[in-house]
Amino acid sequence: MKKICKYGTHRVLEPAGALPQAAYKLDNAMDTAPNEIRIDVQSLNIDSASFTQIREEAQGDIEKIKAKILDIVDKRGKMQNPVTGSGGMLIGTVAEIGTALHRTDIKKGDKIATLVSLSLTPLKISEITAIHPDIDRVDVTAQAILFETGIYAKLPEDMPEALALAVLDVAGAPAQTAKLVRPGDSVLILGGGGKSGMLCCNEAMKRVGPTGNVVAVCVLEEDRQRLLSNGLCHHALIADATRPLAVLDKTLEANGGREYDISFNVVNVSNTEMAGILPVRDGGIVYLFSMATSFTQAALGAEGAGKDVTMLVGNGYTKDHAEIALAQLRDNPKLRKLFTERWA
Amino acid sequence: MKKICKYGTHRVLEPAGALPQAAYKLDNAMDTAPNEIRIDVQSLNIDSASFTQIREEAQGDIEKIKAKILDIVDKRGKMQNPVTGSGGMLIGTVAEIGTALHRTDIKKGDKIATLVSLSLTPLKISEITAIHPDIDRVDVTAQAILFETGIYAKLPEDMPEALALAVLDVAGAPAQTAKLVRPGDSVLILGGGGKSGMLCCNEAMKRVGPTGNVVAVCVLEEDRQRLLSNGLCHHALIADATRPLAVLDKTLEANGGREYDISFNVVNVSNTEMAGILPVRDGGIVYLFSMATSFTQAALGAEGAGKDVTMLVGNGYTKDHAEIALAQLRDNPKLRKLFTERWA
Numbered sequence: 001m002k003k004i005c006k007y008g009t010h011r012v013l014e015p016a017g018a019l020p021q022a023a024y025k026l027d028n029a030m031d032t033a034p035n036e037i038r039i040d041v042q043s044l045n046i047d048s049a050s051f052t053q054i055r056e057e058a059q060g061d062i063e064k065i066k067a068k069i070l071d072i073v074d075k076r077g078k079m080q081n082p083v084t085g086s087g088g089m090l091i092g093t094v095a096e097i098g099t100a101l102h103r104t105d106i107k108k109g110d111k112i113a114t115l116v117s118l119s120l121t122p123l124k125i126s127e128i129t130a131i132h133p134d135i136d137r138v139d140v141t142a143q144a145i146l147f148e149t150g151i152y153a154k155l156p157e158d159m160p161e162a163l164a165l166a167v168l169d170v171a172g173a174p175a176q177t178a179k180l181v182r183p184g185d186s187v188l189i190l191g192g193g194g195k196s197g198m199l200c201c202n203e204a205m206k207r208v209g210p211t212g213n214v215v216a217v218c219v220l221e222e223d224r225q226r227l228l229s230n231g232l233c234h235h236a237l238i239a240d241a242t243r244p245l246a247v248l249d250k251t252l253e254a255n256g257g258r259e260y261d262i263s264f265n266v267v268n269v270s271n272t273e274m275a276g277i278l279p280v281r282d283g284g285i286v287y288l289f290s291m292a293t294s295f296t297q298a299a300l301g302a303e304g305a306g307k308d309v310t311m312l313v314g315n316g317y318t319k320d321h322a323e324i325a326l327a328q329l330r331d332n333p334k335l336r337k338l339f340t341e342r343w344a
Numbered sequence: 345m346k347k348i349c350k351y352g353t354h355r356v357l358e359p360a361g362a363l364p365q366a367a368y369k370l371d372n373a374m375d376t377a378p379n380e381i382r383i384d385v386q387s388l389n390i391d392s393a394s395f396t397q398i399r400e401e402a403q404g405d406i407e408k409i410k411a412k413i414l415d416i417v418d419k420r421g422k423m424q425n426p427v428t429g430s431g432g433m434l435i436g437t438v439a440e441i442g443t444a445l446h447r448t449d450i451k452k453g454d455k456i457a458t459l460v461s462l463s464l465t466p467l468k469i470s471e472i473t474a475i476h477p478d479i480d481r482v483d484v485t486a487q488a489i490l491f492e493t494g495i496y497a498k499l500p501e502d503m504p505e506a507l508a509l510a511v512l513d514v515a516g517a518p519a520q521t522a523k524l525v526r527p528g529d530s531v532l533i534l535g536g537g538g539k540s541g542m543l544c545c546n547e548a549m550k551r552v553g554p555t556g557n558v559v560a561v562c563v564l565e566e567d568r569q570r571l572l573s574n575g576l577c578h579h580a581l582i583a584d585a586t587r588p589l590a591v592l593d594k595t596l597e598a599n600g601g602r603e604y605d606i607s608f609n610v611v612n613v614s615n616t617e618m619a620g621i622l623p624v625r626d627g628g629i630v631y632l633f634s635m636a637t638s639f640t641q642a643a644l645g646a647e648g649a650g651k652d653v654t655m656l657v658g659n660g661y662t663k664d665h666a667e668i669a670l671a672q673l674r675d676n677p678k679l680r681k682l683f684t685e686r687w688a
Contacts, residue, residue: 296429
């Protein structure tokens with residue numbers, strides 16, 4: 001093995017000089033370098049954009065989904081969807097902590113969730129034991145490697161594993177919402193019915209205060225009802241985010257005809273960039289959290305429509321994001337109940 | 345033709361409901377709707393990421409480049425590179441102003457440059473008369489349509505057309521730099537030798553003041569010398585932006601071992617996202633201006649390395665950007681000379 005590196009470049013097989021996320025292929029041999037942590041993996045939480053793409057390609061056939069996942073990991077040494085480029089995260093037990101690491105927060109045998117993407121995590125699957133397409137989860141017998149800079153969270157003791165996993169999977173979303181939303185803001189959330197969407201809604205409602213307006217856009221009527229009846233937004237409406245002009249009309253109506261201060265796009269399908277851009281005022285913020293986002297569609301689309309908005313790439317990491325995300329469920333029993341019913 | 349729309353959706357042939365930039369195919373019939381402007385096109389300035397991709401695919405063969413461009417426009421009704429998704433801009437003469445538009449700033453016969461991307465501009469090419477691969481320019485006999493929201497600039501009278509075109513092509517870059525760079529900042533510019541890079545450098549030097557540090561990374565030694573000898577940065581160094589760890593080492597050394605407050609990535613090739621992310625401090629800004637940027641590589645790469653940075657999608661449009669860009673050349677004779685020598 002090459003000289004060990006805190007970012008894991010010693011496991012990059014091709015292309016040379018790349019970091020693990022950008023690499024086509026990683027070395028997934030399970031001998032552990034002194035600065036690595038080896039994990040006995042129990043489940044993969046596939047990123048929603050990735051799982052949706054694979055499920056559609058496999059036309060919902062579970063065996064084909066299995067085969068596709070095994071094929072990707074076999075070819076790349078990591079579970080990175082070649083179409084979306086995204087990964088997901090995993091849950092498992094610490095099997096070995098490299099001799100050069102001095103970790104006091106975890107020990108061998110602890111249950112952890114990784115908070116870095118599967119798209120840069122060396123993974124070797126022995127067997128896929130079950131696929132849960134409704135929650136994008138894949139149960140496996142597998143091993144994975146966490147690099148020195150790879151972040152993780154020890155699973156909390158006050159909630160079931162599956163519930164913690166569902167929240168940690170999208171931990172960046174509520175922490176970023178907390179940083180950006182100001183009192184009095186009008187906030188548009190596209191994809192409000194999903195995990196990220198609900199956490200964004202919940203955090204936005206806390207931040208905007210009595211004079212703000214939080215509007216969620218969903219695909220399903222049951223999601224719309226669920227958001228409203230649980231007080232997770234002021235208005236919720238049904239629209240297809242791949243049709244930006246229709247979204248523009250409906251969302252402006254839900255905000256008294258005014259453009260929004262900020263939008264969050266957490267939709268898990270392609271071609272929704274402009275639905276989050278057109279309704280935002282000049283000088284406003286467009287937060288792009290979907291792994292199905294096209295960089296050029298956002299950049300050139302905003303320019304083409306003459307929208308002077310600040311567009312942010314959703315960074316899955318920000319300081320204390322795991323604690324902030326878990327606190328959402330601890331502080332809001334209704335949200336916890338919703339998450340438990342749907343994803344745990 | 346469908347109901348006319350200020351964003352140009354009446355010309356979208358597929359998929360339904362998409363805006364012109366996201367569309368696969370536009371109607372490039374040259375009958376002008378009441379809210380459109382028709383342009384007799386003189387030259388296309390192909391986006392650098394797009395032209396680089398086409399040139400490499402054609403192995404530098406001019407006839408193959410021509411054929412590729414004609415093929416793209418024939419299939420899509422617009423010059424949008426299917427690999428990079430990007431376009432460029434054009435220069436031409438106003439041939440017709442739709443009857444519903446009341447423009448006082450331009451009239452039939454005026455020379456204008458479009459400031460919206462070719463990736464959303466209906467275009468019909470009769471003939472490619474010349475290709476200038478050194479400046480990504482394609483001379484054509486062609487017609488194009490500008491939508492109601494499509495922005496443009498009348499060519500200034502105090503500089504040659506080709507010079508104005510070279511600057512307007514990347515007009516967003518200096519205006520965005522002006523908004524983000526603060527006195528005392530350390531600023532890293534990847535791709536400093538190109539048009540965007542030089543404009544970013546020039547603007548950053550003005551903004552950081554005496555206590556800041558502007559560091560440019562280039563590929564060619566002649567670019568490095570040119571930047572330094574013209575006072576466009578404090579330090580310039582040679583590095584391959586597709587090798588982020590090598591860039592990290594060299595750039596930190598040029599900033600006294602400290603991480604940067606802000607980086608601008610204006611490189612025109614793929615896989616350079618992490619080179620702009622790793623050298624930036626937690627809480628710093630990463631500005632992604634390259635059309636070769638991968639959204640997922642930026643988002644998941646930053647997360648994977650545990651970098652708590654704010655990543656911005658380069659918006660080609662911001663208020664007064666064309667005037668701000670042209671003023672750069674008017675205010676700095678050395679920069680104007682450099683642009684004239686290389687791109688005009």
